[in-house]
Amino acid sequence: MTKPSFDVAVVGAGPAGATCAWYLAKRGIRVALLDKARFPRDKFCGDAVIPRAQRHLRRMGVLDQLIDAGECLFTTSGGFVSPSGIECLSDSEQNPSGTPMSVKRIILDERIVRAAQSAGAELLEEMRIDKVTFDDRAGTWTAHSGNKRIEARTLVLADGAQSKLARSLGIVEGGPEAICSRAFIEGGTHHFETDGICYMERELLPGYAAIFRHPNDELNFCTYIIPGGKAVPSDLKALHHRLLEHNPIIRRHLGSGYEIEPMRGAWLRLGGIPRSYADNLLVIGDAAGHIDPLTGEGIQFAMEGAEKAADTLAEAFRAGRFDADFLSVYQDKWHGEFGHKFGFAKTASRLMARYPELVDTMAKVANERGDDFFFAWADIMMGEAPWSDFLKPKLAVPMAAAAARELLTQRWSRARSRLRSGQKTPYDSRI
Template sequence: MAEHHTKPASERTADVIVVGAGPAGSTTAYHLARSGLDVLLLEKTAFPREKVCGDGLTPRATKQLVAMGIDVSEEAGWLRNHGLRIIAGGHRLQLDWPELASYPNYGLVRKRDDFDEQLARQAEKAGARLHERCTVGEPVLDARTGRITGVHAKLGEERTPVTFHAPLVVAADGNSTRLSLKMGLHRRDDRPMGVAVRTYFTSPRHDDDYLESWLELWDKRGAEDRLLPGYGWVFGMGDGTSNVGLGILNSSSAFKELDWREVLKAWCASMPEEWGYTPENMLGPIRGAALPMAFNRQPHYTRGLLLVGDAGGLVNPFNGEGIAYAMESGVMAAETIVQAQARATPAQRELALRNYPKVLKETYGGYYNLGRAFVKLIGNPKVMKLATERGLSHPLLMRFTLKMLANLTDPRGGDAMDRVINGLSKVAPRA
C-alpha cells in the first residue's frame, strides 16, 4: 500500500476533489487514497444522514464492500439475505442468489444513514480528508481551457466561503448533480427515469432473510384496476423494522398523474394485517427519490470532471439498483485517475482520462441498452400482465430472469444462462 500524504501542501489543495460522500464518492475517495493520492471528500450534510431506499444490497454491492475492507459480518450489524422472493400473478417464488466465482452468494441489509457513514469513515481511514457540512457551489474554471480546477464552497454551520483546488474533480453529488449542470452536462430525455418512495414500519417480519419483490402494482382507484409499470419491495431490517417501498418507471402515462405516496399507502393497506404495515406502525414520513438510469447524463468525463454513480445516471434500468454501480464506477474512476496521474505530460494524462467513459460503456453499455428495451416493454400493461402470469410458473425461466435483472453472471465461463446473458450484452449497442 502506498504511503499517504501526511502533510498536504495546503489544506485547500489536493490531487483530486470528490464532491459528495455517498457510496460513489466515498468508494472513489477510498481507492484514490489507498493509491497514495491526496483526496478531498466534500459532503454537504453531516453524518449520520437520511437517504431514500438502498437498504437492500445485492451480491454486487456486497463484493465492493468486502473490497473496501468493511466488516460485513452479522456481529458488525449487517443482516444477510440469501436471495429474492418474487410475488406476482398469484405465484410466489423464492430464488437464491446464484453460486458464482465472481460474486458472493449473499446480499446485505443496512440502514442508509449508517451505511453511508461507514463508507465515508473507511475513506477517511485510508487517508481521504473529509469535510462535512460543505456545500459546493460554482466550479473554478481555467479561463483559457474551460477545465475545472477546483470548486467554491461554503463550509460549516457558519457557511464560511472557501475555495478548494485540484487538477481533477469527481462529481458524486447524486441525481441532482449541480456540479455537472454548472459544467453544462444536462440529463438525456431519451433515457428511462424512475422514482422510489419508501417508509419504515415496526413489523414481525423484520428478520426476513430474503429481499421481497412484488412485480404487480395495481392502481385500484378508478373504475377499472390498472397495472402500473414498477414493483414493490419489502426488506426486513433485522432491527424490529421493515423497509417497504415502490419503484416506478416513467414509461407509463400514469407516471406523472399519480401521487406515489398515496399508491404506497393503498398498497400497504392491502397487506395482511399481522405484518403490521399500518399507519400506527409507520416510523417517519414517506420519502421519495429519483432513480437516474442507463447513462442518462453524458459524457462521463470532460474538462477535468468525472461523473460517478447517480450523477452519471448509472442506475440499473432492469431493477432500480444504484449502490453497486455507484461503487463500481467509483473504482473505475479511481483506477483511471491513478493511471493518468502517473503520465508524464498533460496530453498523455488527458488520453488516459478519456478512457473512463469507454470503460463504463464496455462494462455496462450493452446491458443497459437491453434494460432500456425491457423498460419500454413492461411499460405496456398487457406485456407486464402476461410476463407475471406466465413467467412465474417456470422456475428455470425465473432463475434466468433473476440473473438478468440483478446482473449476476460470471464474465468468463459460467453456466449456459451466464453465456446467453453475457452474449446478449455484448451484441447490444453500447450507447
C-alpha cells in the same frame, strides 16, 4: 504555478464519492472528499445491496465490519410476486452467486466514508458546494462553498441524482426521470415472514414495490416508479399508500396494525449519461445516471464506476494528462463494465410494462422448475450473468412456451369477461 492543495476533489460522499476517494487514497493520490452533510446521514433507499457491491465493500473492509456488528442481513428467503399474484419465493441462501443483503444507508454510507478516511482521504463535512469553476491556464478546479474554496487538479462530481453541479456546467442535461418512495415499518409490529419480496404490481410496471427486512426486524417498504409504464412520478404518494392499503398480498404479508413511518421519496437518474467527462473532470454514481433502468438499483454501479474513475485518474496522473480526450477512456471503462447493459434493461422494462403476462410466466415457470431456474434468472437481474443468458435453452425454451400459453390464456379470458359484462377493465386498453 502553485500546486493545488489536492490532486482530486470529490464532491459528494455517498457510495460513489466515498468509494472513489478510497480507491484514490489507496493509490497515494491526495484526495478531498466534500459533502454538504455530516455523517452519519440518512439517504432514502430500498437498502438492498447486491453481490457486485458487496465485493467492493469486502475489499474496503466494510463488509466484515457490517457482518461483525450485525448491521446487515443477507436475504436468504424471498422472491417476487407477479402482476396476477403468483408468489414465486425461494431460499436464495443456496445461490452460489450470492444473495442481496439489506443494510440501512445511514450505517452503510458512514462505514464507507470512514474507510475512505482511514485510507487517507481528507473528509470535509458540512461543505455544500455552491459552484465549481475551472481555471484554464492553471488547469485547476475550485469548489466554492460560501467563502471557502477547495482547489484541486481534478474534480469528481458525485453529488447524486439531481446532478446539480454537472448540470450547471452543461455536462448533464435535464432532471432525473424516475422516483422511489421509502418508509420503515417498525420491527415486531408486522407479520412479514421472508427477508425480501418484490411486488410486480400491474399498475406500477415496469416499476414495482419491495419490502426488505433489516437485522433488527424493521422493514423497508419502497415503491419505484420507472418510466415506460402508466405510472408517473406525481403518482408516487397515491400508489405507495394504495399498495399498502389495498394490495391483498402485501396486506396479508404485513398483517394488520403495523407501525409505519411517513413516506419519503427521492429521484433516480437512470441509464447512464452520454458524456461523463470534461477537462480535468469526471462524473460518477447517480450524478452520471449509473442506475439500472429495470431494477432502479445503483449502489453497485456507484461503486464500480467509482473504481473506474479512480483507475482513470491514476493513469492521468502518471501520464500528466488531464484533458477531456485523455479522460474519455473513463466513459469506455464504465460502459464496458456495466453501461452496455442499460439498453437491454430499458427494452426489458418496456416489454414488462407492455406485457405483464411475461412476469406471470416467469413466476409460473420458476415455480415449476425450482431453484436452478430461479437462480439463473436472479443472476441475470443482479448482473452476475449476461442478459444473453436469457437466450440459453435452459431459460428460453420453457419461457417461450409458457409465455405464449400465458399470453393467449390471459388475453382470451379478459376479452371474454369484457364481452360478458359489456364493460372495460382498467387494463383492457392494452388488448
